[in-house]
Amino acid sequence: MEKNTGDFVTCTYNNAHRVLRSRLQLHLIKCRSNYPHAELQKCPLNQLHLVPEAEFELHLVSCPDRKIITHYKYVDEMKFLKHDPIESEENWDDTESGNYNPETYVRSNQIIRKPVGPPSKRKAFRHEEEERWQQFD
Template identity: 45%
Template structure:
């Protein structure tokens, strides 16, 4: 458990500290002035104690150790001879650049009309059907559904003819 640098009564798990600091920083921004440790951003220290903290910070040891340690020595096993080659793929201009849209339009791939307006979507779907099934593809027109009996009844606000058996 760790304590909040803004209010020592706030106690939390270490993994929640950064999230909590963001909240407390807003609440205590005018009353408490804290400086951020250069070795660990979760260390917030009052200005009078800042110099002392930078000299004795636990995370300082990591940085000092890295700065003072000798660079890694490469052994003969890890060194490789430079490989020379006559081939340069950048100079080959006969190969066209790869265009995924062109490839998908030619290959047998199902594409979806993402981000298109309804009219564009219908045209795209029609074009895709022709691409997959051939240019002479014609979609069968579906007959319109007959209106249900309930739809043939007049609504309460329509004028009704008087019903009579004699007609």
Template identity: 40%
Template sequence: MAGNNIFVGGPNLTEYVQCPYDSAHRILPVRLAFHLNRCAKNFPCSKMVRCPFNTSHLYSVTNMQEHIIECPNRSNLERYKMPDMLPLVEPPRHEFIVDSAENWDDDPPVPTYNPKTYCEEKFIIRNPQGAPPAARREFRERERRRFTANNQF
């Protein structure tokens, strides 16, 4: 039985980041921004400041100046300020024309489908909805005459 032991791993803590408000909180990086908004309500007296380059970077006031110099998201602002350093724009894609005998702008070779005329021509049992009782009775009589005239009933 010793050979049948199966190891079930726990959470991989290397994928998680630590909350700046509470060190016991471990959060996936994708959920960090949402967690910081909720966790900030629990710590209203903390002196934490958000980074101007990335709102999920949260540091104390004393460490923020140091972080701004080293922030990895600062490069986005630097690229914006110096557009000459930006990579070249992609070349335009080549236009291509597909030869087809089909023309969608032409009228179709058959008339459009009208369900009302189809039901009047074919022998389909219909039930008028929303008409007053006298009109429904009259409609049923007309339909009965139409069916019996063509020996369909």
């Protein structure tokens, strides 16, 4: 297994500490308990940036992660294309014919229907269906 030797960063609590960037967050938690009186402030743009209080204002102006926040904070307005409304001769809401009724269609054509309901209604339905089918013969 090959180790990553190129991506080291320096700890803000102790300059002698060199840590992999991927392990920096865990290291800062441990190092914070060893240096409880260190006067460092967390950057609001990146919690891994711990800056001395004297340099905090300067860091806020020049933080490298500031561009990420400003990119999403100040989004340009979307430009919409303006076009003239298109006049249409059709209106699908105004129908000249009536609505489709499947029950009417089934009664007037040779379509087999299944009886539904209690036994007495099913028996009556079968009797009506026999009479309806005799009309087609």
